[in-house]
Amino acid sequence: MTTLRLKRGFLLAVFCAFPLLAFSSCKDTQPVRSAFTAMDTAITAKFYGAEAKQAAEHFQTQIEDLDGLWSKTDPQSDIARLNLYGTLPTGQLDLRTIALLEKSSQLSRETKNAFDPALGRLVSLWGIGTEKQQVPGEGERQAVLERCGNENLMITEDTVSLKNEIQLDLGGIAKGAATDEAVKALEQFSLDGYLLSLGGNVYVHGEKPDQSEWRVGISDPDGKADYLGYLAVSDCAVVTSGDYERFFIQEGVRYHHILDRTTGAPSQSGLRSVTVVCKDAAKADAYSTALFVMGAEKGMSFCEKEDTLDAVFVTDDHQIFLTDGLKECFSLTESERYQVMSEGPA
Amino acid sequence: MRYKKIPLKKGDLLIFGMILLLIAATCIFLFSQKAEGQKYCIISQEHDIIKEVPLFKGKKQTITVSGQYQNIIEIDGERVRVLESSCPNQFCVHTGWITDGYQTIACLPNSLLIRIVSGEDTKVDIIS
Numbered sequence: 001m002t003t004l005r006l007k008r009g010f011l012l013a014v015f016c017a018f019p020l021l022a023f024s025s026c027k028d029t030q031p032v033r034s035a036f037t038a039m040d041t042a043i044t045a046k047f048y049g050a051e052a053k054q055a056a057e058h059f060q061t062q063i064e065d066l067d068g069l070w071s072k073t074d075p076q077s078d079i080a081r082l083n084l085y086g087t088l089p090t091g092q093l094d095l096r097t098i099a100l101l102e103k104s105s106q107l108s109r110e111t112k113n114a115f116d117p118a119l120g121r122l123v124s125l126w127g128i129g130t131e132k133q134q135v136p137g138e139g140e141r142q143a144v145l146e147r148c149g150n151e152n153l154m155i156t157e158d159t160v161s162l163k164n165e166i167q168l169d170l171g172g173i174a175k176g177a178a179t180d181e182a183v184k185a186l187e188q189f190s191l192d193g194y195l196l197s198l199g200g201n202v203y204v205h206g207e208k209p210d211q212s213e214w215r216v217g218i219s220d221p222d223g224k225a226d227y228l229g230y231l232a233v234s235d236c237a238v239v240t241s242g243d244y245e246r247f248f249i250q251e252g253v254r255y256h257h258i259l260d261r262t263t264g265a266p267s268q269s270g271l272r273s274v275t276v277v278c279k280d281a282a283k284a285d286a287y288s289t290a291l292f293v294m295g296a297e298k299g300m301s302f303c304e305k306e307d308t309l310d311a312v313f314v315t316d317d318h319q320i321f322l323t324d325g326l327k328e329c330f331s332l333t334e335s336e337r338y339q340v341m342s343e344g345p346a
Numbered sequence: 347m348r349y350k351k352i353p354l355k356k357g358d359l360l361i362f363g364m365i366l367l368l369i370a371a372t373c374i375f376l377f378s379q380k381a382e383g384q385k386y387c388i389i390s391q392e393h394d395i396i397k398e399v400p401l402f403k404g405k406k407q408t409i410t411v412s413g414q415y416q417n418i419i420e421i422d423g424e425r426v427r428v429l430e431s432s433c434p435n436q437f438c439v440h441t442g443w444i445t446d447g448y449q450t451i452a453c454l455p456n457s458l459l460i461r462i463v464s465g466e467d468t469k470v471d472i473i474s
Contacts, residue, residue, distance in 0.1 A: 035450070035459050036393055042452035042459055044472075060393075131434050195472055202474045217448065217470035226449065230470045240474040275474055333469075 029209040032056045038067045039175055041199025048209055049191035058189070059182055059196070066178045069094050070170055072120075079168050083120065087161040100177045101155055103282055104170060108150035111290035111302075116261050118150045120167025126266075128257040129246035135255060141264035148261065172241075175201040176285025179237060183281065193234075200245075202238040203281055213329075218312060219244070220334060221272035228314070229332040237281035241288035242273030242314075260293050269295035275312040277326060283309070296321050296345035313345070314338070321345055385447075385464040387426045389419065392457050401426070401462070415456040426460060428453065448472050 031046035034056040043063060047055045071077040075084070078097040082088055090098055104117035121144045127133040136144075152163040162168065170177075175198040182196060183203055193206030195214060204214035216238045217227030223244065231238060243256035243266070260267040274291040278284040287309060291299035296313040303309050303323045310325035320340045322330055332340055385401040391413060399409070401424045408429065409419045417438060420429040425445045428438040431453060438453035444460070446468050451460040 030465070033463065035388070035390055035461055037452060037454055037457050037459055040454060042450050042454070044450060044461065129435065129437075197472050197474075200474050202472050204471075208471075214472075215470045217473040219473055226446070227470060227473055238474045 034060055036060055036064075038063050039071070039178060039198060040073075040171075041175065043196075043198050045194065045196045047191055047194040048206070049189070049193070051189040051191060052194075055186055055189040055191055055194065058185060062182055062185055063178055063198070066096070066174075066181060069097050070100065070174045070178070072169065072171070079170060082160060082162060083167045086165070087159055089159055090157065093160060096181065098155065098160065100170065100174070100282075101153065101160060101168075103177070104173050104286070105150055105153050105155065107173070107283065107286040107290075111287070111294075113150060113261050114290035114293040115172055115286040116148070116150050117168055117170055117173060118153050118162070118166040119148050119259060119261060120169040121147050121165075122259055122261070122264055123169045123171070123257075124167070126255070126257075126259065128248065128255060128266075133248050133255075135250055145261070145264045172289040173282055173286045175199060176237065176239060176280075176282040179203045179281035179285075200240060201281065201285055204234050204236065204238070206234065218275050218314070219273065221314060222337070224337070225334050228334040228338050229320075229330055231275070231277065231312070231326065232329045232331070233277060236277050236279050237284040238275060238277050239281070239284040239288045240273055240275040241292045243292075244272065258289055258292050267293045269293060270315055270317075271295060271299075271313060272316050273314045274299065275314075277310040277312075278308055280308070287311070300344055315345070319345075385424055385462055385466075387419075387421060388461050388463055390459045390461075411456070411458055413456045413458070415453070417453055417456055417458055419460060426462065427451070428460070431456070 031048050032052035034045040036043055045059055068074060069078045072079055074080055078093050108116050125136050125140065125144045147165045149166060152166040154161040154163055179196060179198055179201055186194065191206065193208055196203045202216050204216065213232040213234050215230045215232050217230045219240060219242060220228040221242050221244045241258055243254060243258065245257065247254050247256035256266045258267045269292060271292055274288050276284040276288040291311055294302060296315055299313060300321060303311050310323045312326060312330065313321040318338045320338055322340065332338060387399045387401055388395055389397040389411065391411060397409060399421060403423045405423060407421050411417045411419065415431060415433040417428050418430040420427050425443045427443045428451055431438050433453055433455040438451050441451045444451055444462060447462050447464050448468055448470055449462065
């Protein structure tokens with residue numbers, strides 16, 4: 001009789017355990033998602049783990065806060081006030097803004113101004129992606145270039161000054177810098193993994209519930225497929241700059257938003273896109289612009305000198321060049337139209 | 347070997363009842379899991395979700411979103427696009443159809459975000 005009672009008890013335990021296990025596994029595999037618009041772009045994120053909900057809420061608040069500091073259009077932002085007044089005491093600027101300006105300036109020097117945070121006037125002259133987009137004449141471009149350039153951004157202990165009437169445009173670094181701030185803040189939450197995308201500036205951390213790596217697709221510049229291939233990576237930023245993002249076509253010529261300071265015009269480096277993989281998202285953001293301007297050959301040798309930097313270069317004749325660190329984690333899906341080159345660019 | 351028959355007691359019936367309840371709960375759970383494989387189109391504006399539309403093959407509909415500008419969203423089976431927009435840059439219209447969870451359509455002038463959510467795994471998690 002006791003044996004039978006035990007058997008009943010055992011059966012009951014099994015019946016109870018099954019749905020409980022099923023429920024608990026469900027809770028872990030569904031991410032908490034976040035989607036909103038800020039920093040002039042669409043922002044999406046998903047979080048896995050015990051504190052996913054709190055992390056998602058914190059992430060959105062933090063990004064909106066940074067948008068308030070770095071927006072070019074919000075007249076109250078640090079950047080808009082700097083552009084308006086030309087000089088501000090450091091006491092009137094957020095410490096994060098000063099850190100961002102210092103980093104922007106340093107990255108500009110490191111890339112010999114292929115990335116430059118002080119091209120605001122040139123960006124406004126072309127107006128690409130706005131109602132005022134136009135192809136300015138050579139004279140106009142040269143005149144504006146005289147009022148551009150990172151060397152005019154002066155940061156001292158007491159003041160930040162924009163000399164020579166330069167205007168800041170942090171479009172090539174602010175989203176990356178905001179990602180870095182978010183990643184730092186997310187350390188306080190108990191999370192198994194998360195994915196952040198600030199308008200295609202991606203950061204992936206940890207693992208998905210099935211313990212697989214994150215797969216970040218690289219946009220097909222031709223737009224015939226959603227992506228040409230993907231990178232299987234984790235704990236890093238993946239940022240792409242491409243000529244297909246913002247552009248207009250006039251008399252058969254594509255004018256895109258990645259401007260080359262040496263010519264004052266959209267970069268003609270033979271590339272369609274550059275994807276940078278780096279732990280530092282601000283660096284990844286700035287370098288993706290810089291490497292695009294440098295072109296495949298110079299860009300590849302630049303990456304070789306930087307241990308922490310890897311990149312995928314897509315040329316306008318559909319060739320793909322990968323730095324050594326990405327050869328194992330890149331998979332080509334559009335193999336009929338694109339070719340991964342084993343030799344470096346000529 | 348013969349087992350002696352044990353008459354059912356109140357407690358036993360309670361246990362059976364509980365088991366049946368748990369089986370029912372499991373079935374409901376599995377059914378809802380299946381629903382999570384269902385694709386949804388989520389339309390948000392500013393910080394609020396304004397509409398969640400389950401996507402079914404063969405079902406067509408249009409949704410108009412107003413605000414600072416107006417967007418007409420077309421849903422055709424499991425794909426979604428912005429058909430028309432009164433916004434100045436028309437980026438949302440030029441994005442074209444989206445079909446998978448890693449894609450979004452944004453109309454920044456109207457603070458509109460359209461995305462597809464599905465429990466199904468896609469080959470990539472996001473596009474850069």
